[in-house]
Amino acid sequence: MPRINKTVVLALLIAASSVFLLFQLYYYRQYVSKHGTVSNSKASQKGSDAQWQVVKKFLGLVSKYNLPVFLIDTAVLGLLPLDSTQQRDSQAEGPHCQTLCTHREFTTFALLAKLWKYDASLTQAAAERGLELLEVRGKDPRLVGLDDLSGTEIPLHFLFRRNSHAVHLVVFYERSGNYLWHGPLRLKPNMDRKFVPFRKLDFGRQAGAYDRPELVTASLDGLDVRIPRNTSRFLSERAQARFLECRYRDARAFYQLYPDDTSPEAMDFRMKAKSLLHLAARTLTDLGVPFWLSSGTCLGWFRQCNVIPYSKDVDLGIWIKDYRPDITQAFQKAGLPLKHKFGKVEDSLELSFQGPDVKVDIFFFYEEGDIVWNGGTQAKSGKKFKYVFPRFTLCWTELLELKVRVPCETLDYVEANYGPNWNIPVKTWDWKTSPSNVKENGVWPVREWDEVIQVY
Secondary structure (H helix, E strand, O other), X not given: OOOOOHHHHHHHHHHHHHHHHHHHXXXXXXXXXXXXXXXXXXXXXXXXXXXXXXXXXXXHHHHHOOOOEEEOOHHHHOOOOOEHHHOOOOOOOHHXXXXXXXXXXXXXXXXXXXXXXXXXXXXXXXXXXXXXXXXXXXXXXXXXXXXXXXXXXXXXXXEEEEOOEEEEEEEEEEEOOOEEEEOOOOOOOOOOOOOOOHHHOOOOOOOEEEOXXXXXXXXXXXXXXXXXXXXXXXXXXXXXXXXXXXXXXXXXXXXXXXXXXOOHHHHHHHHHHHHHHHHHHHHHHHHOOOOEEOHHHHHHHHHHOOOOOOOOEEEEEEEHHHOOOOHHHHHHHOOOOEEEEEEEOOEEEEEEEEOOOOEEEEEEEEEEOOEEEEEEEOOOOOEEEEEEEEOOOEEEEEEOOXXXXXXXXXXXXXXXHHOOOOOOOOOOOOXXXXXXXXXXXXXXXXXXXXXXXXEO
C-alpha cells in the first residue's frame, strides 16, 4: 500500500473546510438579507407596532373632538408619491406598518386652528387613552400691534407621548395675508425638557408660513389620514418657511421719536403703495418668480412696520437666475407699463413699472463670491453703479396684509444699504451717492446705450 503524503492530506482537509465555511457564510448572508436577523427583526416589529399604536390612539382622540388635523411629517410625506392622488391604499397595520412607521421617535401632524375650538378636557381624554400631553403656548402675533404690545397667549404646539413614541401636533393659524402660520416652540422654565427629543422635531425651531394646502384623505397602514395633495410642494415650502414678525416694539419706539405722517397725502400714498405691492406680488407669483422687499420698502418694514410715506415708490429684489423674459409682458398685461429698463441680463439689470402715481422698481441681484450686488444706471451719462450686500437668505413676513419675503439677515442688509444710522429718517436721498454700499462701476459703451438705457 503506497504511503500517503501527510502534507497533501492536510491541504485537502483545509480546502474542504474552507469551502464548507464559505458555503455557510453565503447561506447566512442570503438569509439575513431576506429575513433579517432574528433579534433585529423582532425589535423592528416591536418598535413599528408601538409607533403605529400611538398614531392610532392619537387619530382616535382627534376624531372624538373633531379636530381638523393633517399629516405633515417630513419622513412620511417623503415616502409618498409627489401627487397624493396617486397614493395607493396601504392596508397593512401593526408589525407590518410600512409608511407611518419611520422608526423615528415622533410623528408630526398639523391642526387647522380656524376650524377648531379649544377644549380643556382634551388632556383628560388623552390620559384615558394612555397618552401624556404637553401643551406649549405663546403670544398671538395677530393681536400685537403698535397700539397693543401685550398679545394674548394661544396654543402653538401639542405633544402626545406614550412610552418612547410621540405625536407632535403643530397648530396652524390663519393670518390676514391669507396664509397659514405656526409659532416657534419655546418651552417655559417649568416644562419637562426631556418630554420628547425637541432638537429632532421637524417644526418649531422658528415660526413658519405656508400657503393653504389642498388636502385629501389617504389610507396609510390601515388608518385614514388627511395629507396635502401635492406633497412635494408642501415639503418644498417647509424648507423655506421661516417667518419673521414685524418688530412692533422697535417701531413704536421709532414713532415716539419721529411721529407718523398722517397727512392726506401720506395716507393716499400708503393706500396706492399697498395696492401696487399686491398687484406686483400676484404678477410675479403667477410667473413663479420669487422676490423680496428691497431698499426703502425693506427699510420701512424693518424700521416702522409700514411703507415710508416720502419714498414715493415700491422696491423689490429678484435673483438674476430667476429672471424671465416675459416679466415685462406680464406687468404690462396687469396694467403696469414699463417706465424704464436699465442694464441687461448679464449685468446690472433693473426694471421699473408705472402704477397710479406710484412706481415699482425691480432690482436684479447678482452673486459674486461672498457678496451679492445689484446695479444702477444714470440715464443721461451712462454711468454704472454697484450696490454691494453681504450674502443673505430669505424669510417670510407680512406687510400691508401681504405675505412677502425679506432678507432673514435684515439688519445686515439694511445697514449695508443705509449705514449705522438707518434708524434716523433721511428725506433727501441721492441714489448715486447716499447709499453706504454704492460704488462706481464704469460707464456703458455708447454703442450699447440703445440696449441698456431704455426710458419710456
